[in-house]
Amino acid sequence: EVQLVESGGGLVQPGGSLRLSCSASGFAFSSFAMHWVRQAPGKGLEYVSGISHNGGSTYYADSVQGRFITSRDNSKSTLYLQMASLRGEDTATYFCAKEHSPITSAFDSWGHGTLITVS
């Protein structure tokens, strides 16, 4: 069974930094691209960042470009999101998501999410 467990959320002051982790199990982590999606309280889903299966390619939404860095450690089956210069508008639940396959671009498994509050 695929399991994705996020951790590292909490309360942080504006301008502060935080690192989220997503521990994966139940699948060949190193074979799949991984992604971060966030949801502000009462709002819709927003795609934040993605990383290819081997870490060779990354993508960031304009809203986080230059402030967030996504990385992965395939030896530990763990995805990371390093967040810096945090703003109030970054307050959200952050989900990690597994890519279904390179030819579908869908997210077939999601973590439960971790809440970041910037205040």
Place this chain on the structure above:
Amino acid sequence: QSALTQPPSVSGSPGQSVTISCTGTTRDVGGYNYVSWYQQHSGKAPKLIIYGVTKRPSGVPDRFSGSKSGNTASLTISGLQPDDDADYYCCSYGGDNTWRLFGTGTKVTVL
């Protein structure tokens, strides 16, 4: 990176059908057959219900179906059931410069 456009809400009685639209551009929805749909119950993680415009993952009832015409994708829920009361989001690949775009989300209310 504008979000894909969905209606804020749709509703229907049990047993009825509802359709949710998802409008993008030729750079995303219209340019690729990489539209997926997600169901999200309140306080829960999203769940994949449609991928590749029309395909259903194992375990998703065939009451859920997807289609696309031009720059607009659609999700149809047939035979509405109480558990279908949830938020629904479309998502599309947007090319190398915009890996993914989500829709604005639609609240489905089962009356």
